Amino acid sequence: MSQELVTVANALVARGKGILAADESFPTIAKRFKSIGLESTEEYRRDYRHMLFTAPDFSQYVSGVILFDETLRQKAADGKRLADILADQGVIPGIKVDAGAKPLAGFEGETVTEGLDGLRGRLAEYRELGAKFAKWRAVINIGEGLPTRFALEANAHALARYAALCQEAGIVPIVEPEVLMDGNHDLARCQAVTEEILVLVFAQLKAHNVLLEGMLLKPNMVISGKGAADRAGAEEVAKETVATLKRCVPSAVPGIVFLSGGQSSVEATEHLDLMNKLGDLPWALSFSYGRALQEDALKAWQGQSGNVATAQAVFRHRAKMNGVAATGGYSS
Numbered sequence: 001m002s003q004e005l006v007t008v009a010n011a012l013v014a015r016g017k018g019i020l021a022a023d024e025s026f027p028t029i030a031k032r033f034k035s036i037g038l039e040s041t042e043e044y045r046r047d048y049r050h051m052l053f054t055a056p057d058f059s060q061y062v063s064g065v066i067l068f069d070e071t072l073r074q075k076a077a078d079g080k081r082l083a084d085i086l087a088d089q090g091v092i093p094g095i096k097v098d099a100g101a102k103p104l105a106g107f108e109g110e111t112v113t114e115g116l117d118g119l120r121g122r123l124a125e126y127r128e129l130g131a132k133f134a135k136w137r138a139v140i141n142i143g144e145g146l147p148t149r150f151a152l153e154a155n156a157h158a159l160a161r162y163a164a165l166c167q168e169a170g171i172v173p174i175v176e177p178e179v180l181m182d183g184n185h186d187l188a189r190c191q192a193v194t195e196e197i198l199v200l201v202f203a204q205l206k207a208h209n210v211l212l213e214g215m216l217l218k219p220n221m222v223i224s225g226k227g228a229a230d231r232a233g234a235e236e237v238a239k240e241t242v243a244t245l246k247r248c249v250p251s252a253v254p255g256i257v258f259l260s261g262g263q264s265s266v267e268a269t270e271h272l273d274l275m276n277k278l279g280d281l282p283w284a285l286s287f288s289y290g291r292a293l294q295e296d297a298l299k300a301w302q303g304q305s306g307n308v309a310t311a312q313a314v315f316r317h318r319a320k321m322n323g324v325a326a327t328g329g330y331s332s
């Protein structure tokens with residue numbers, strides 16, 4: 001069982017490959033579709049994801065796809081399961097298993113991620129359905145007096161309980177503590193909060209007997225708040241992110257796959273590339289992007305079957321650029 005975890009975790013960060021996060025919940029996909037004037041129906045959701053998953057050759061750059069519950073069970077118009085379409089191309093199907101970040105009682109402006117109740121049973125079913133890895137996202141908000149130590153601890157604890165349950169079920173956990181980019185804080189503040197949550201997360205993972213060799217970390221980059229007056233440049237983002245990760249993430253972890261968190265597509269690629277260009281890294285550094293991989297393709301698609309080939313080419317291009325960035329070989 002643990003050998004399988006290690007094998008899958010390493011396959012997800014194979015050289016030049018990363019993960020596509022296509023696990024938008026119902027409200028999130030509705031928001032994305034709204035940006036192109038499309039209603040979120042089951043058929044459109046299926047067709048959109050089918051378009052992504054059948055893009056020619058995207059498996060050269062994408063090792064795995066994180067799915068939402070509906071998608072893991074969904075069949076394409078020709079009756080083939082979307083998860084099988086991925087697996088047949090050598091792309092590993094994964095599943096988002098958290099039930100979302102909910103207000104943390106007693107701590108205004110903070111959240112804790114729910115979904116532990118019944119998780120053991122759901123994981124067993126997801127494994128039957130073909131999922132080999134999972135994702136759980138904790139959300140950390142920077143604000144005045146925030147985050148509190150208590151909220152960080154609550155989230156780190158839940159992440160570790162989730163990770164231990166995944167490994168028990170033979171599923172590789174992607175552990176995602178996301179420090180949000182929202183706000184006008186500077187890079188130093190993001191750095192301090194990111195370091196604090198990562199230290200707590202790895203202490204909890206250890207306490208919960210999680211096998212570090214059989215998991216992946218999905219963190220934010222160390223970056224200025226979106227509304228910061230003087231946002232740090234790409235070189236500084238890369239340098240501070242790598243320095244912070246080196247301080248906090250044991251080298252037993254095979255890979256770190258970043259979320260894009262609202263960065264533009266090109267920014268997310270450039271940052272990843274610069275980090276890999278720094279070299280001397282104890283883990284693979286790659287991507288697990290949602291918006292930064294999908295945004296351009298969604299715009300090109302517009303819900304029209306006549307646009308599928310163009311949208312697929314756009315998606316494949318972004319996947320390729322990020323695959324290249326994961327080796328430090330990108331030039332804009």
Ligand code: 13P
Binds near residue numbers: 137176261262288
């Ligand atoms: P973004 O890359 O759009 O932040 O999404 C990644 C993800 O899976 C967030 O949980």
